Amino acid sequence: MGDILGIGTTHYPPGLVPDEYKPWPLARMLHTDPRIPPHLKDPANWPEPMRAEWGADEGITSFKAHRARVFSSFRTLRDEIAAFRPDFILMWGDDQYENFREDVIPPFCVLAYDTLTFQPFKRLGNRPNIWGEPGDKTFTWPGQPAAGRLLAGRLLEAGIDMPYAYRPLHGDGVAHAFANTLLYLDLDRRGFSYPVLPVTVNCYGRDVIRYQGGGTQHAEEADPPAPSPRRCFELGRLTARILRESPWRVVLMASSSWSHAFLTAKNHFLYPDLEADRMLLEHLRAGEYETWRDLPLERLEASGQHEVLNWVCLAGAMAELGAKMELVDWVETWIFNAPKCQAIFR
Numbered sequence: 001m002g003d004i005l006g007i008g009t010t011h012y013p014p015g016l017v018p019d020e021y022k023p024w025p026l027a028r029m030l031h032t033d034p035r036i037p038p039h040l041k042d043p044a045n046w047p048e049p050m051r052a053e054w055g056a057d058e059g060i061t062s063f064k065a066h067r068a069r070v071f072s073s074f075r076t077l078r079d080e081i082a083a084f085r086p087d088f089i090l091m092w093g094d095d096q097y098e099n100f101r102e103d104v105i106p107p108f109c110v111l112a113y114d115t116l117t118f119q120p121f122k123r124l125g126n127r128p129n130i131w132g133e134p135g136d137k138t139f140t141w142p143g144q145p146a147a148g149r150l151l152a153g154r155l156l157e158a159g160i161d162m163p164y165a166y167r168p169l170h171g172d173g174v175a176h177a178f179a180n181t182l183l184y185l186d187l188d189r190r191g192f193s194y195p196v197l198p199v200t201v202n203c204y205g206r207d208v209i210r211y212q213g214g215g216t217q218h219a220e221e222a223d224p225p226a227p228s229p230r231r232c233f234e235l236g237r238l239t240a241r242i243l244r245e246s247p248w249r250v251v252l253m254a255s256s257s258w259s260h261a262f263l264t265a266k267n268h269f270l271y272p273d274l275e276a277d278r279m280l281l282e283h284l285r286a287g288e289y290e291t292w293r294d295l296p297l298e299r300l301e302a303s304g305q306h307e308v309l310n311w312v313c314l315a316g317a318m319a320e321l322g323a324k325m326e327l328v329d330w331v332e333t334w335i336f337n338a339p340k341c342q343a344i345f346r
């Protein structure tokens with residue numbers, strides 16, 4: 001009988017780049033994003049806590065503290081995982097127009113690769129990374145194809161029509177949601193070589209091709225929607241049920257920040273919907289996982305919470321196991337795109 005540990009975390013891209021490059025999207029969007037009304041490009045017209053965080057250096061000072069807290073939680077999570085000694089880590093993460101593009105967008109996909117091989121720093125352009133490693137450095141992680149086959153097979157038998165893949169389709173096939181998380185879990189480069197089974201979730205749904213997973217519109221027509229929260233929850237529930245009956249010790253992990261400023265139209269794409277996120281957090285704290293299952297997709301989209309669908313899979317799994325959340329840290333922000341939740345579920 002398998003044993004399961006639940007983990008929720010983030011894969012925040014700006015964390016990869018040194019502070020002085022101001023890698024947070026807002027620093028760039030203020031100059032380039034036509035969706036932000038002209039008067040809101042002036043920090044004098046922002047809400048007070050947002051102005052304070054921006055400070056006199058466009059957020060550089062605040063970012064140091066923000067990143068330090070997020071990284072401190074990553075170190076805690078790393079140690080928890082090492083103490084648990086998993087046979088593998090199943091990670092739910094979004095594919096933002098990375099492995100899946102116009103030729104196929106599956107709602108979910110089990111990536112049953114033999115090996116994950118990726119070059120995450122190629123996404124940074126000419127900017128260096130915080131480790132001072134070469135821009136073309138290749139990382140490899142063992143996959144878990146046997147568990148991938150078993151999981152996809154059992155899900156299909158249980159009525160979830162689960163796609164699977166044995167090799168990448170575009171690029172290195174390891175979206176930043178997975179790659180960044182692994183880099184952060186090995187922050188101090190002490191080694192973190194547990195096999196990884198990525199399961200993609202099409203979180204960007206109606207925007208995945210139209211916006212190519214980012215903040216720039218590339219097409220007029222919206223795409224079909226993301227899988228519903230109800231379906232994500234069901235997938236998580238069944239995944240936990242299947243793996244609990246397996247011989248493996250498994251970490252079930254969701255990786256994403258919550259409400260994203262660049263997806264939140266009601267805040268003019270300037271800042272995230274912190275109020276909506278706080279409500280989600282309260283439900284998790286109280287173990288009220290079913291409220292997550294019943295979230296209307298449209299409400300998540302209106303709050304820029306597209307990527308929270310990864311966490312809805314985790315919530316379904318934790319509901320199945322009756323696990324309780326221990327919050328490691330909840331880091332709010334107005335200017336660094338999205339608040340970060342990091343948590344352990346036992």
Ligand SMILES: [Fe+2]
Pocket residue numbers: 011094096177256307
């Ligand atoms: Fe993402």
